[in-house]
Structures are given as C-alpha cells and as structure tokens.
Amino acid sequence: MRIKEPLVKRAQLGDRDAFAALLEQNYDRIYRFAYRWCGHAQDAEEITQEVCIKLGRVMGSFRGESAFSSWLYRITLNVAKDYMRRSRHTRERTDHEEVLEYQPDQRAGPERALISRLILLCIEQLPEGIRETVLLVHAEGLNHRQAGETLACAEGTISWRLSEARKALTICLDKGAS
Amino acid sequence: MSKQPLDDKQLSTLFQEQAIPAPSKRKRRQAMDKALHAFDEETEKKFQGSLHTNRPTSKPAHIFQRIGDWIMNHVMNWKWQTLIAGAVTASLALTLVYKTPDAPQRIQHEEMVPQAQAPTMDDAVDYDISPEGGGSTPLPSPSPELEAPMSSGQPSPVHAMAGGETRQDVPARREHAIREKRHFAEKKARRMMMAGAAAPQGYHASMPTLAMAPSSIGGPHMGHLMAPPAPPPSSAKVMPHPMPSVDAVVISEAQEERDQFQSVKSSPVHRVAEQPVSTFSVDVDSASYSFVRRMINQGRLPQPDAVRVEEMINYFDYDYALPQDANTPFQPTVAIYPTPWNPDTKLMHIGIKGYRAESVTKPRSNLVFLLDVSGSMHAEDKLPLLKKSLGMLVNTLEPEDTVAIVVYAGAAGTVLEPTSIRQKHKIMAALNTLRAGGSTAGGQGIELAYSLAQSNFDQAAVNRVILATDGDFNVGVSNISALKGLIARKRESGVFLSVLGFGRGNYNDHLMQQLAQNGNGIAAYIDSLNEARKVLVQEASANLFPIAKDVKIQVEFNPKRVSEYRLIGYETRHLAREDFNNDKVDAGDIGAGHTVTALYEIVPVGSPAQHSDPLRYGKKPSVERGEINKGGEFAYLKLRYKLPGGTSSRLISQPITDDHQLATIDNSSTDQRFAAAVAAFGQSLKGGKYLNKFGYNEMIKLALEAKGQDRFGYRAELINLMRLAQTLAP
Numbered sequence: 001m002r003i004k005e006p007l008v009k010r011a012q013l014g015d016r017d018a019f020a021a022l023l024e025q026n027y028d029r030i031y032r033f034a035y036r037w038c039g040h041a042q043d044a045e046e047i048t049q050e051v052c053i054k055l056g057r058v059m060g061s062f063r064g065e066s067a068f069s070s071w072l073y074r075i076t077l078n079v080a081k082d083y084m085r086r087s088r089h090t091r092e093r094t095d096h097e098e099v100l101e102y103q104p105d106q107r108a109g110p111e112r113a114l115i116s117r118l119i120l121l122c123i124e125q126l127p128e129g130i131r132e133t134v135l136l137v138h139a140e141g142l143n144h145r146q147a148g149e150t151l152a153c154a155e156g157t158i159s160w161r162l163s164e165a166r167k168a169l170t171i172c173l174d175k176g177a178s
Numbered sequence: 179m180s181k182q183p184l185d186d187k188q189l190s191t192l193f194q195e196q197a198i199p200a201p202s203k204r205k206r207r208q209a210m211d212k213a214l215h216a217f218d219e220e221t222e223k224k225f226q227g228s229l230h231t232n233r234p235t236s237k238p239a240h241i242f243q244r245i246g247d248w249i250m251n252h253v254m255n256w257k258w259q260t261l262i263a264g265a266v267t268a269s270l271a272l273t274l275v276y277k278t279p280d281a282p283q284r285i286q287h288e289e290m291v292p293q294a295q296a297p298t299m300d301d302a303v304d305y306d307i308s309p310e311g312g313g314s315t316p317l318p319s320p321s322p323e324l325e326a327p328m329s330s331g332q333p334s335p336v337h338a339m340a341g342g343e344t345r346q347d348v349p350a351r352r353e354h355a356i357r358e359k360r361h362f363a364e365k366k367a368r369r370m371m372m373a374g375a376a377a378p379q380g381y382h383a384s385m386p387t388l389a390m391a392p393s394s395i396g397g398p399h400m401g402h403l404m405a406p407p408a409p410p411p412s413s414a415k416v417m418p419h420p421m422p423s424v425d426a427v428v429i430s431e432a433q434e435e436r437d438q439f440q441s442v443k444s445s446p447v448h449r450v451a452e453q454p455v456s457t458f459s460v461d462v463d464s465a466s467y468s469f470v471r472r473m474i475n476q477g478r479l480p481q482p483d484a485v486r487v488e489e490m491i492n493y494f495d496y497d498y499a500l501p502q503d504a505n506t507p508f509q510p511t512v513a514i515y516p517t518p519w520n521p522d523t524k525l526m527h528i529g530i531k532g533y534r535a536e537s538v539t540k541p542r543s544n545l546v547f548l549l550d551v552s553g554s555m556h557a558e559d560k561l562p563l564l565k566k567s568l569g570m571l572v573n574t575l576e577p578e579d580t581v582a583i584v585v586y587a588g589a590a591g592t593v594l595e596p597t598s599i600r601q602k603h604k605i606m607a608a609l610n611t612l613r614a615g616g617s618t619a620g621g622q623g624i625e626l627a628y629s630l631a632q633s634n635f636d637q638a639a640v641n642r643v644i645l646a647t648d649g650d651f652n653v654g655v656s657n658i659s660a661l662k663g664l665i666a667r668k669r670e671s672g673v674f675l676s677v678l679g680f681g682r683g684n685y686n687d688h689l690m691q692q693l694a695q696n697g698n699g700i701a702a703y704i705d706s707l708n709e710a711r712k713v714l715v716q717e718a719s720a721n722l723f724p725i726a727k728d729v730k731i732q733v734e735f736n737p738k739r740v741s742e743y744r745l746i747g748y749e750t751r752h753l754a755r756e757d758f759n760n761d762k763v764d765a766g767d768i769g770a771g772h773t774v775t776a777l778y779e780i781v782p783v784g785s786p787a788q789h790s791d792p793l794r795y796g797k798k799p800s801v802e803r804g805e806i807n808k809g810g811e812f813a814y815l816k817l818r819y820k821l822p823g824g825t826s827s828r829l830i831s832q833p834i835t836d837d838h839q840l841a842t843i844d845n846s847s848t849d850q851r852f853a854a855a856v857a858a859f860g861q862s863l864k865g866g867k868y869l870n871k872f873g874y875n876e877m878i879k880l881a882l883e884a885k886g887q888d889r890f891g892y893r894a895e896l897i898n899l900m901r902l903a904q905t906l907a908p
Binding site for chain 2: 014019023024028031032036048049052053054055056057119120125126127128130137138139153154156157160161162164167169171173
C-alpha cells in the first residue's frame with residue numbers, strides 16, 4: 001500500500017473522524033467540479049452528496065494505486081455523468097439557462113466576465129473526454145500527468161485533447177461574443 | 179476579442195475568474211451526515227463479515243441467473259419458459275436454503291411484514307398478459323399453479339379447467355405482449371428470484387399470499403387456486419422434467435431463423451501511410467434497415483450479418499445541397515466534425531443528393547412485375563401486402579406507362595400482358611386474382627418476365643422488372659452465377675431489375691442483394707404498408723428513374739493530416755483502387771432525389787487514438803515531391819458516374835480542407851448529426867467494436883436532438899427502435 005496522505009490512510013482503515021475531516025477538506029472541491037460539469041447549483045449539490053455517500057461506501061477499498069485526488073475526481077466524474085444521464089429524462093436541458101443566470105465575477109471587467117460565463121456554455125458542447133480534460137487541467141489546475149492518471153490515458157492524449165479544445169473553444173467564444 | 183487561438187494560460191485564467199455560487203450549508207451538512215452513515219455501515223459490515231464468512235454469496239445465484247438468462251434468451255415457447263422459470267426459481271431457492279446460515283433472522287423479518295413479499299397490484303399489472311396471471315411470462319415466484327403439476331405430476335381438475343379455458347382466448351395479443359413485457363418480466367423475475375432466495379423458509383410461510391396474486395388478476399373462479407397447498411418442491415423432481423424439452427424448443431427456434439445473410443467482416447482500420455486510397459461503390463438500398471426494424475419490433479436483436487450500416491444511414495433522406503444545373507446530376511456535400519463516440523477522432527461526412535426528377539421530364543415506364551406466388555407467400559405480411567403495395571405503385575404511374583404481371587410458383591405464367599395504365603381496372607383485377615400455392619420455380623419466371631419487358635421495350639423508357647419474393651429463388655437457371663450473368667446481360671440491353679423482399683423466416687438477403695446489384699436496381703425489404711408507401715410512392719421516382727449509374731467514390735487521404743481511416747459500412751461495396759477508372763466495372767446507381775451518405779472515421783495525425791503503431795522501418799511521409807499548397811488538405815474526393823444512357827464515365831473531384839472542418843459536433847447540421855447517430859446504432863448492432871463507451875443513451879440523445887422536421891416520422895421511428903433495442907441488449 002502506498003497511501004501517502006496520513007488522513008487518507010486513517011480513513012481507509014476505518015477511522016471515522018479522519019473520514020469526516022477528509023470530507024470537510026474535499027467537499028468544496030467536489031462541488032466546484034460538479035458545478036462546472038452541470039452548470040446548476042442544485043444539481044451540483046445533489047451530485048456532491050452522491051459522491052460523498054459513495055466515498056463512504058468505497059473508502060475502505062482505496063488502495064493507493066493512484067493519488068487520492070485522482071481517485072476522487074474519477075468518482076466525481078462517474079457520478080456526475082450518471083446523474084446527468086438520469087436527470088436528462090426529467091428535465092430537458094434547463095441547465096443552459098441556469099448557466100446564464102449566475103453572476104460572474106465582475107472585477108476583471110465586463111468583457112472578461114462575459115467570456116468566463118460563456119465558456120461554461122462552450123465546454124458543455126465539447127465531446128465527452130475532451131470536456132473533462134479541460135476541466136481537470138484548466139479549472140482544477142491538474143498537470144498533464146495527474147489528468148492522465150485520473151482519466152486513465154496517456155499524457156500525449158491529454159495534450160492532444162487540450163489542443164483540440166482550444167480550437168473549438170476559440171471558435172465558440174468568438175461566435176458567442178458577437 | 180482576437181481571432182488567435184486561446185492559449186492555455188488564458189483559458190485557465192478564464193476558469194479561475196468564474197464565480198461559483200456557494201453550496202447551501204444545509205445541503206453540505208446533509209451530504210456529510212449521509213456519507214458518514216454509509217461509512218459506518220461499511221465498517222459494520224466488515225466487522226460482521228469476519229464473523230459470518232459463509233454469507234449467501236452472489237456466486238450460486240449468479241450461476242443460476244445465468245442459466246435463467248440462457249433459458250429466457252433461447253426458449254421462446256411460452257409454456258416452457260413458464261415451467262422452467264418456475265423450476266429454476268424453486269431450485270435456486272432450495273440451493274440457497276442450504277447455503278444460508280443467517281436465514282432464520284431474515285425469515286422473522288418476512289413474517290412480520292408478509293406484504294413485502296406478495297406482489298402488489300402494480301406487480302400484477304406487469305403480469306397481466308394472459309388471464310392466467312403467470313401463464314405467459316415467467317412467473318418469478320413459485321406459485322402452486324406452477325408447482326403442482328410439475329412436482330406431483332397430477333394437475334388438479336380446477337387447474338386444468340382454468341388453463342384450458344384461458345388458452346383458447348389468448349390470441350396473438352399474447353405473443354405481442356410477451357415480447358413487450360419479456361424484458362421487464364425477466365428483470366423482475368431476477369429481482370424476485372433474489373428476494374425469494376433471501377427468505378427461503380419464509381417461502382412456505384408466504385405461499386398463500388403469493389397464490390392470491392393470480393386470483394386478483396384472473397377473476398373470481400381463479401380463487402380456487404388458493405386451495406391446493408403446494409407440496410414442498412424437491413429439486414430432484416423438478417429439474418429433470420423440463421430440461422429435456424429445452425432441446426426440442428431450441429431446434430424449432432433455430433428453424434425459424436433461416437434468413438440468409440452473407441457474413442462480411444466490418445471494414446478494418448487502414449493506415450494512410452500504407453493504403454492511402456479508399457474506393458467503393460454507392461449503395462442506396464434500404465433492405466437492411468427494414469429487416470432490422472422488423473426484428474427489433476418482434477423483440478429480438480438482428481443477427482450482426484443482417485445489419486448493413488450504410489443501408490441504415492441511407493434509409494433516411496438528408497437535405498444536401500442540390501447541383502446548380504441539370505448537367506451534373508449531383509454534387510458532394512462534405513464536412514468533418516468530431517466523432518460522437520471518440521473524442522480523439524473525426525468523422526468525415528460525404529453526402530450526395532441526386533437531381534430531382536420533377537425538374538427533369540419523367541421518362542415513360544415499362545414495368546414487369548415478377549411475383550412469387552408459391553405456398554410460402556401465403557401469409558398476411560406476404561402476398562396480401564404485396565398486392566396492396568403494387569396497387570399503390572400502379573396508382574402513382576402515368577397513363578402512358580405499362581405494367582405486365584408474371585407469376586411463378588410450380589410453373590411460371592403470364593397473368594397480364596403489358597397493359598397501359600389507362601386500363602388500370604384491368605391491372606388491379608389481375609393483381610387481385612393472385613393466390614398463393616405451389617413450390618417455387620423462379621428461373622423460368624425471370625426469363626418470362628424479361629421476354630415480356632423486351633417485347634414492350636422502349637429505348638426512351640425505363641424498362642424494369644420488379645421481382646417480389648419472400649425467399650429462395652429456386653432458379654431454373656440452376657446456379658446463382660449463371661442467374662447473375664443473365665441479369666447483368668439484360669441490364670446491358672437496357673432492362674433493369676429491382677427486388678422487393680417480403681416476410682421473414684426464409685428471406686435470402688444475400689441473393690436478393692446480388693440480384694439487385696447486378697440489375698442496376700434497388701433491393702428493398704417491405705415489412706409494412708408504410709414501408710411500401712415509402713419505397714414505391716414517396717421514393718418512386720428515385721427508385722425507378724436513375725439519373726446516374728455506376729457511381730463510384732474514391733478518397734485519397736493526405737498522410738500529413740490523417741494517419742488512419744475507417745469507412746463505416748459499405749463492406750459489400752468495396753472496389754479495387756484501379757476499378758475506379760475502369761468503366762467496365764459495374765457500381766451502384768443513384769435515382770432522382772436519392773441521397774447517399776458515406777462516413778469515414780479518421781484519425782488525425784498526432785491524435786492518440788491511433789490503432790496501430792507506426793512502422794519502425796517504414797518510410798516517413800515524404801514532405802517534398804511537389805506537394806506545395808496541398809499540406810492543408812485532409813483528403814481528395816473523386817466521384818465517377820455515367821449518365822443513364824452513357825457508356826463512358828464523368829469525373830467530379832474536390833479537395834477536402836480545413837474549410838470543411840467544424841469545431842464541435844453542434845456546428846454540424848441536424849442531418850449530419852442524425853447520420854452519425856444512425857451510424858452508431860448500426861455499428862452497435864454489429865458489436866460496436868469502435869464505439870468505446872458510447873451507448874444507447876448517448877445515441878438516443880444525439881438522434882433526438884437531430885430529429886429536425888421529420889415530416890413522415892421516420893426519424894422518430896428510428897429513435898423508438900433504439901429504445902427498444904436498448905431493452906433487448908444483453
């Protein structure tokens with residue numbers, strides 16, 4: 001076993017307090033990722049809750065084969081995808097409007113605020129695979145190796161996907177701005 | 179905003195600047211509590227697990243479930259399905275009785291809440307297929323109705339009466355309903371098998387409650403069923419009884435599946451460095467789609483060989499750009515967009531739409547119907563459907579057109595000499611007199627049909643034999659290559675052949691395809707009046723009046739942009755590279771208004787999706803050699819065709835460049851996305867080797883959002899098929 005983080009190690013062995021602390025530490029990170037994935041605060045809360053419960057179930061089976069954060073992102077991504085698939089039947093794509101509702105940070109100037117708002121709409125149109133790569137690297141700040149570990153693909157794949165995404169996002173933002 | 183591509187840093191900054199609404203404190207607390215609860219449960223389980231190592235594991239259940247699945251999948255006969263399901267359930271329950279150390283604890287629970295076991299009215303609805311309740315679907319829980327005859331061998335009188343009465347008033351509805359419900363019933367059966375297994379002794383305890391279920395469905399007289407208490411089932415008695423009959427049932431099933439399809443391997447992935455040129459003939463048939471639809475509607479997935487992806491794609495009409503003038507019969511519409519099922523590859527979409535006949539003067543038609551009236555055509559979806567279909571076709575014809583009818587069965591004969599549409603009543607009367615009977619002698623028939631077409635031959639008209647049959651063509655021209663030779667010679671002399679397939683069970687798809695391909699005609703599979711309308715009325719001009727023949731497509735890929743490619747479908751239409759320029763080589767035809775779509779999945783240079791490693795000793799793609807200004811091209815597209823009367827071919831060509839590339843799939847037209855969804859569906863029915871995790875949910879979504887106007891509901895129908903196939907998929 002190669003678990004580095006002491007908190008993760010204790011939680012893995014069944015320490016309840018350690019697990020609670022781990023949740024406390026990671027709740028916002030999961031929520032942020034979920035929010036960027038679905039663009040809707042309530043959905044993001046639901047997804048985060050499901051991730052937390054799942055974590056409670058599978059914590060004991062974490063073997064340290066990858067970094068804990070990679071493992072957590074992978075779980076989050078799977079739950080988020082499942083959730084969106086299920087909710088699609090009941091609520092057909094209201095998420096778009098919800099994205100437009102939220103107020104972006106105005107400090108960087110109105111034009112930048114518009115673009116950072118648009119970008120959530122644009123990444124939603126990216127194919128799956130590319131979409132999560134963009135979020136992990138650009139929004140979550142993972143490096144290519146970590147993203148590759150999370151998505152179980154080569155670093156070269158990550159670079160390729162990011163370059164594809166840049167092209168697509170440039171076009172999408174151009175179109176959205178005009 | 180600049181036109182320059184964003185760099186990584188800019189992108190990251192954009193994300194960092196996003197404001198994200200804070201999650202509510204209440205939700206946060208709730209999530210944490212639930213997570214801790216789950217964590218506690220797991221810890222507890224671990225602790226218990228070490229005490230009871232002999233918990234009921236999933237293993238025995240798994241094996242029985244697989245046996246159950248096998249039986250469900252292979253045994254269509256409802257009676258046996260019921261009996262076997264009962265038997266398996268019983269023996270499964272027994273197996274687990276002896277394997278479950280913590281059973282008593284659970285039984286107490288069952289006794290406290292017996293309703294939990296009994297099927298509720300909601301459950302009953304699922305099984306309300308025949309009045310017997312569990313009679314037609316596998317009744318998931320052991321009921322006395324099932325156990326009594328099997329384990330005692332002596333059905334009670336009440337029983338026999340109830341059974342006999344109901345079996346008579348279960349018409350075809352039952353069969354349909356079985357198909358509809360089979361999937362749900364199976365799922366449910368599995369669930370309840372597991373539930374039953376969890377309370378093996380409670381099984382006796384809850385018997386009376388279970389027995390009430392049929393009575394609540396079946397009406398008052400069924401209440402008697404409660405009376406005979408079931409003797410405790412013994413696996414020794416139950417198992418051997420139904421098992422031998424499984425073989426018999428499987429055989430009859432196999433006989434039903436005599437439809438013949440040519441087995442063709444899916445087009446492989448080619449490396450551009452080794453094989454830069456791809457050549458194929460167009461295909462506008464739709465037979466495969468109709469067959470697939472029929473199978474799925476009957477509750478079965480079609481055999482992979484029955485699925486020709488290009489025919490499924492080409493079944494649908496796409497709104498490609500029409501040529502500017504009538505001199506060129508069509509022009510290609512090209513786009514490159516991200517592959518829905520693989521983020522690291524692209525789809526290269528080539529669409530062609532033929533010039534519409536409305537703007538050209540319709541030529542006169544000289545048609546000969548060659549109809550199979552052998553005994554096997556005696557079914558509602560064969561001869562009667564054929565008569566109605568041809569009646570519809572006759573109604574679309576012009577007064578100057580002529581129709582003749584030849585039938586073949588034991589012997590071939592002319593039913594109607596070439597008759598002008600002015601005497602429509604005579605044609606209709608002749609159609610109506612047709613009766614099915616006798617064996618098939620197609621060879622004689624085809625010669626007779628050709629001689630009638632020849633006798634009425636008109637150079638300016640469309641001269642065509644339309645063969646309608648349900649299966650094997652017992653040719654007098656005894657072997658198939660001789661028959662194909664005959665059809666090809668007649669094609670040269672100007673008489674074309676189209677094939678309409680009917681019915682299922684004996685359909686020889688491969689032969690029909692070959693005949694139509696040699697006869698410059700379409701092969702269509704008619705499974706409903708609606709399909710007859712589509713093929714014979716709506717697309718009549720396309721299917722009857724070719725605007726171009728021997729249409730071939732050749733694509734040369736640029737190794738600097740594309741490292742690998744794969745043509746989706748068209749396996750049976752592959753041509754050798756040199757055949758492209760050889761006008762002697764026959765290829766497919768395009769009718770007025772026909773659309774043809776070809777999709778290549780291409781792997782751009784540098785993409786990680788490459789299937790094979792580059793050769794260590796291979797040549798590097800040569801950069802020089804006068805390739806100036808061609809570096810930006812993905813590929814070069816060439817189309818060759820002949821005008822209907824012509825003998826030498828014409829060429830259309832164009833480079834495929836970045837101008838054709840679309841950044842996201844949402845930039846593509848609904849037609850392009852819909853074609854991609856159909857391609858995914860077709861490939862998935864063939865095994866989906868390249869689809870990665872792209873499943874039914876994804877393709878349904880893609881198709882739904884690309885449905886467009888869908889005036890005749892064909893696209894909606896496909897989406898329904900996807901949904902049905904999803905429930906049938908293993």
